[in-house]
Amino acid sequence: MKKKVLLISAVVIVTIYVFTYFGGFTTGKSLDVNEFKAYAKSVDQISTPQEYNIIALGEATHGNKEFQQLKLEVFKKLVEEHRVHSFALEGDFGGCEEVNQYIHGGEGTLKEIVQKIGFQIYKTEEMMQLIEYIREYNEEEEEQLNFYGFDMQRIRYSFDALKKECIAEGVNLSFLDNFIIDGQWNQNYSYEEKKDLLMKLKKTLELKEFIVI
Incomplete structure (x- = not known):
């Protein structure tokens, strides 16, 4: 019993040490905000080099x-x-x-x-x-x-747009009627069956002289 108490006490002490070492219930030590003043600018001061075509806007949290x-x-x-x-x-x-x-x-x-x-x-x-x-x-x-x-994780709206354009161009997509159900892949199709149907769609569009990437 004594050994058990000592073991539990040791685990509690180690846990408390690790917890407090990484900040505990506080936010931890803050960085000196003055260090950022050399880099921070107001929105009015923003400028972009003429040769750049893409500007990335990051965020520290979502x-x-x-x-x-x-x-x-x-x-x-x-x-x-x-x-x-x-x-x-x-x-x-x-x-x-x-x-x-x-x-x-x-x-x-x-x-x-x-x-x-x-x-x-x-x-x-x-x-x-x-x-x-x-x-x-x-x-x-x-x-x-x-x-x-x-x-590219979702397919609902992409597939809807594809169907809309194909219908407008007279492309028969009846072979895909059960391929997508409520915006999701039909799980009754195997991977190989899905691939075969998509390749058939690609060939169908190529025959209509669409540009397919």
Whole structure:
């Protein structure tokens, strides 16, 4: 019994030491904020070299509104003074194309359209404000802004767009009727069957002289 008590006490002491060493219940030691003053600039001071075509906007955390608000402020500056005319983010490719259609006068509401980007962190008031800014800009300016997503995890909106264009071009997609169900792959198909159907679709489009990447 005595050995058991000693063992438990030792484990508790080690746990407390490790916990406090890594900060405990506090936020830990803060860095000297003065170190950042040499690098930090206000949005008004932003400039971009002429030779760059892509500007990355990072964020220290996902989901907090302050970074999203700052992103919109920076984007406005880049659009209005630094030749930027497209906004891209890690969102669903097909869903963001729905957003792109909306900002060019498409139907729907902001709340509906922001749901299509695909991730919870984008279903915010701040993202709706960014999308609304782009739509209003496009209503007034001849040179239009665009909105893109470069995440390929989801297929619902991409497949819907593909079907829409194929129908418009008279491409028969009846062989895909059960391929996608409620925006998801039909799990009754094996990997090889999925691959074969997609290759058949690719060949069908090539016969229509579509450009297929």
